[in-house]
Amino acid sequence: MVGGESSTTGDGNKSQFAIRNSQFARWRQVCSCRQRAAGSGKPDLFLPAAGGPLLLTLAAMPEDPIVAVEGIAVRRPGALILRDVSLQVLPGEAVGLFGANGSGKTTLLRVLATLTRPSSGGGTVLGAPLGTDAVERVRPRIALVAHDPALVANLTLGENLRLLALLAGRRVDDAARALEAVGLSGASGRRAAVCSNGMRRRAEFARVMLAEPDLLLLDEAHVGLDPAAGDLVARIVESVTGRGGGVVLVSHERERVGSLIDRSLTLADGRITEPGR
Amino acid sequence: MTVWRQAAFLLGFQLRDELRTGEVIAVVIPFGSIALLVIPMAVGIETTLLASIGPGMYWAVVLLFGVVVTQRRTATSNPSHRDALVLLGVDPAARFAATAAASALLLLLFEIGVGLVMIVLYDPVVAGWGWLALVLPLVAAGLAMLGTIAGSVTDGGGALAPLLVAPLAIPILLGAAQATEGLRLGTGILRWILVLALVDVVLALAGVLTARVLEESSR
Amino acid sequence: MKRPIEIAAAGTMLTALVAGLAVPPDAVQGDVQRIMYVHVPSAWLAYLAFGVTLIASVAHLRTRDLRWDRRAGASAEIGVVFTGLALATGMLWGKPVWGVWWTWDARLVLTAAMFFVYLAYLALRRATDDPVIRGKRSAVFGIVAALQIPVVHFSVVWWRSLHQPPTILRPGEPQIDPPLLFALLMAVTAFTVLYAALLRRRVELAEAEDALLTTARIEEPVAGSAVVGPLSRGEGA
Numbered sequence: 001m002v003g004g005e006s007s008t009t010g011d012g013n014k015s016q017f018a019i020r021n022s023q024f025a026r027w028r029q030v031c032s033c034r035q036r037a038a039g040s041g042k043p044d045l046f047l048p049a050a051g052g053p054l055l056l057t058l059a060a061m062p063e064d065p066i067v068a069v070e071g072i073a074v075r076r077p078g079a080l081i082l083r084d085v086s087l088q089v090l091p092g093e094a095v096g097l098f099g100a101n102g103s104g105k106t107t108l109l110r111v112l113a114t115l116t117r118p119s120s121g122g123g124t125v126l127g128a129p130l131g132t133d134a135v136e137r138v139r140p141r142i143a144l145v146a147h148d149p150a151l152v153a154n155l156t157l158g159e160n161l162r163l164l165a166l167l168a169g170r171r172v173d174d175a176a177r178a179l180e181a182v183g184l185s186g187a188s189g190r191r192a193a194v195c196s197n198g199m200r201r202r203a204e205f206a207r208v209m210l211a212e213p214d215l216l217l218l219d220e221a222h223v224g225l226d227p228a229a230g231d232l233v234a235r236i237v238e239s240v241t242g243r244g245g246g247v248v249l250v251s252h253e254r255e256r257v258g259s260l261i262d263r264s265l266t267l268a269d270g271r272i273t274e275p276g277r
Numbered sequence: 278m279t280v281w282r283q284a285a286f287l288l289g290f291q292l293r294d295e296l297r298t299g300e301v302i303a304v305v306i307p308f309g310s311i312a313l314l315v316i317p318m319a320v321g322i323e324t325t326l327l328a329s330i331g332p333g334m335y336w337a338v339v340l341l342f343g344v345v346v347t348q349r350r351t352a353t354s355n356p357s358h359r360d361a362l363v364l365l366g367v368d369p370a371a372r373f374a375a376t377a378a379a380s381a382l383l384l385l386l387f388e389i390g391v392g393l394v395m396i397v398l399y400d401p402v403v404a405g406w407g408w409l410a411l412v413l414p415l416v417a418a419g420l421a422m423l424g425t426i427a428g429s430v431t432d433g434g435g436a437l438a439p440l441l442v443a444p445l446a447i448p449i450l451l452g453a454a455q456a457t458e459g460l461r462l463g464t465g466i467l468r469w470i471l472v473l474a475l476v477d478v479v480l481a482l483a484g485v486l487t488a489r490v491l492e493e494s495s496r
Numbered sequence: 497m498k499r500p501i502e503i504a505a506a507g508t509m510l511t512a513l514v515a516g517l518a519v520p521p522d523a524v525q526g527d528v529q530r531i532m533y534v535h536v537p538s539a540w541l542a543y544l545a546f547g548v549t550l551i552a553s554v555a556h557l558r559t560r561d562l563r564w565d566r567r568a569g570a571s572a573e574i575g576v577v578f579t580g581l582a583l584a585t586g587m588l589w590g591k592p593v594w595g596v597w598w599t600w601d602a603r604l605v606l607t608a609a610m611f612f613v614y615l616a617y618l619a620l621r622r623a624t625d626d627p628v629i630r631g632k633r634s635a636v637f638g639i640v641a642a643l644q645i646p647v648v649h650f651s652v653v654w655w656r657s658l659h660q661p662p663t664i665l666r667p668g669e670p671q672i673d674p675p676l677l678f679a680l681l682m683a684v685t686a687f688t689v690l691y692a693a694l695l696r697r698r699v700e701l702a703e704a705e706d707a708l709l710t711t712a713r714i715e716e717p718v719a720g721s722a723v724v725g726p727l728s729r730g731e732g733a
C-alpha cells in the first residue's frame with residue numbers, strides 16, 4: 001500500500017479512521033507527485049487550472065461510499081454468474097478484484113458500471129440506487145475500461161477521442177491533450193483498426209482522462225501495455241483516488257497491481273470470499 | 278448537451294466511418310444493380326415488358342437490398358463503444374436518430390445509383406420528377422428507420438433483421454410503387470404521399486420512444 | 497383438467513359447426529360458401545390476436561411485468577396459426593369461385609405479409625433466451641408490427657381489389673342474409689372463446705418454460721465452477 005498506517009478491528013477489517021488516515025497519506029503523496037509533474041512541464045489532465053490550489057484538505061473528502069452494494073446476484077438463462085456479492089468502495093480507495101477465469105469479475109464490473117442490472121440484490125453506486133433510473137444521473141461520472149476498446153475501428157485515434165470529447169461536453173483540444181498525455185500524439189492520425197492492442201489500450205486511458213471519473217473500473221488494465229505505459233495505470237489510479245474517487249481494478253497480476261491497491265478481494269463461487277488484506 | 282447536438286455529432290462521425298469503409302458505394306449499389314440486370318434474364322428482355330415492370334422492380338430492389346444498407350457494418354457499433362456512449366450519457370434517442378439519419382442518406386444515395394441503372398436497362402416512362410424528388414427521401418427515411426429498429430432488436434444479428442424489415446416495409450413499397458404509377462398515368466398521388474409520410478412519422482415516433490428500452494435490452 | 501373456458505370453447509365450436517352446416521347454402525356459390533364460417537372467423541381472430549399482442553406489448557413496456565410479455569408471445573403464436581388458416585381457407589374458397597388459388601389483390605397480399613411479420617416476431621422471440629431481453633425487444637417489434645393492421649383493412653377500399661369487399665365492417669348495410677349472418681356470428685363467437693382458452697393454456701406453458709430457466713435451485717453451482725485448472729505437463733493422453 002502506498003504510505004500510511006493501518007490498524008484493524010477484531011474481524012480483520014480496517015476501521016474508518018485507519019482508512020481515512022491512509023487516504024490522507026496517499027493525498028500527500030499524490031500532491032507531491034503533482035507538484036513534481038507541474039514542475040516538469042508534462043501535461044496532466046487531472047491537474048487543476050493554473051494557479052489553483054494543489055493541496056486538498058481532508059474536509060473536502062466526500063463522505064458517502066463510492067460503491068455500496070449488497071447481495072448482488074446475476075443470473076442468465078441456465079447459468080448463475082454471481083450468487084451473493086457484497087462490496088463497498090470508499091472515497092479515495094482502490095480495490096483489487098481477483099478470481100479465476102469465469103468467476104464473474106467482468107460481470108461484477110458491469111454491474112458496478114450500472115450497465116448490467118442485477119437479478120437480485122441492491123445498493124448504490126455514487127449514491128444512485130442500482131436498478132433504478134437514477135443511475136443515469138451518475139453514469140457520466142463512471143468510466144469502464146473493458147477488455148475490448150471502446151473505439152470505432154475505421155476512425156482514427158484522434159477522431160475517436162474527439163467524438164468522445166464532444167459528447168462529454170469537453171473541448172476538441174482536450175482530445176489532443178489526452179492523446180499526448182498517454183504518448184499517442186504521434187499516432188493520432190492512425191485508424192484504430194491498424195493500431196496494436198497496446199496502443200488501443202493507451203487510447204482507452206486517454207478516454208478515461210477525458211471522462212475524469214469518480215468511479216474507475218479497470219478490467220485487466222495492464223494487458224498489452226509495455227512497462228512505461230504500466231506507470232500510466234498507476235498515475236490514473238492515483239489521480240482518481242487522489243480526487244476522492246474510487247477504483248476497482250480486475251487483474252490476474254497480483255504483483256503488478258499490489259502497489260496500486262488498498263485492499264484485495266477474491267471472487268469465487270459467486271461470492272466475495274476474502275474481504276480485507 | 279441537447280439530443281440534437283448529440284445526434285449531429287454521431288451522424289457526422291458515422292458518415293465519416295462509412296465514407297472510409299465505402300460499403301454502400303462499393304458493394305451494395307453494385308449488388309442492387311446486378312439484381313436489376315439479372316431480372317430480365319429471368320422474365321424476358323422484351324422492351325415493352327421491361328418498360329412496364331421496370332419501376333416496380335426498382336422499388337422491390339430498393340426494399341430488399343436497401344435492408345442491406347441499414348444492416349451495414351458501420352451501423353452497428355461494437356459493444357464496448359456502445360457502453361462508452363451509455364456511460365457518457367448519450368441519449369438513446371440521439372443514437373437512434375443519428376443511425377437512422379445516416380442510413381437514410383446512404384439509402385438515398387443507393388436509390389439514386391440503382392435508379393440510374395434501372396432507367397438505362399429498362400427504359401421506362403418516368404414522369405413527375407418533382408414528386409419523385411419527394412418520394413425518394415420519404416422511402417429512404419422509412420426504410421432507414423425500420424432497418425435501425427430491426428438492427429436494434431436483433432443486435433445486428435444476421436438474417437433476422439431483413440426478415441423483420443421486409444414484410445413491414447410493404448406499405449412503403451406499395452406507397453412508392455403506386456405513386457410512381459400514378460405519376461406515369463397522370464392520376465392523383467397525394468394519398469400515397471400521405472401514406473409514406475404517415476409511415477415515416479409513426480416509425481420516427483416508435484424509434485425515439487422505444488430507443489431507451491432497446492438500449493437496455495442490448496446490455 | 498378442463499376449465500370452464502375450455503368447456504365453453506368446445507360447446508360454442510360445436511354449436512357453430514351445427515349452425516354452419518344447418519343454414520341454407522349461398523344462392524350463387526353453393527355449399528363452398530360454408531368455408532366462410534371458418535375463413536372469416538380465422539381472419540377476425542388474426543386481427544384480434546395481433547391486437548392483443550399490441551396491447552400486451554405496450555403493457556409490458558410500461559410495467560416491465562413479464563406476464564404481459566408471455567401474453568403477447570402466446571397471442572402472436574395463436575394469431576400466426578389463424579392467419580395461416582385464413583389464408584388456406586381463402587385459397588380453398590377462391591379456387592372454385594375465382595378459378596385461381598391465389599389472386600394478387602391487396603388484402604390477400606397484405607394478409608400474407610401480416611403472416612410473415614408475425615413469423616418474424618416469433619423468430620425474434622426464439623432468438624433471445626433471456627426472458628427480460630426477449631420481452632423488451634419483442635414488445636418494441638410487436639408494437640411496430642401491429643401499426644400496419646389499419647393499412648391492411650383500408651387497403652381494400654383504396655386499391656379496389658378483386659377480393660370480396662368487407663361485408664360486415666363496411667360502412668352501410670351488410671350484404672349478407674340474416675340466417676347466414678347468424679351462423680357467421682356464431683362462428684366468430686366460438687372462435688373467440690377458443691382463442692381465449694388457447695391463450696390461457698399457452699401463457700401457463702410459457703410461465704413454466706421461463707421458470708425452468710430462471711428459478712434458482714438450492715446450492716446451484718455458479719457458471720464459473722465449470723472452469724478448472726488446465727492439465728499440467730505430463731498429465732492426460
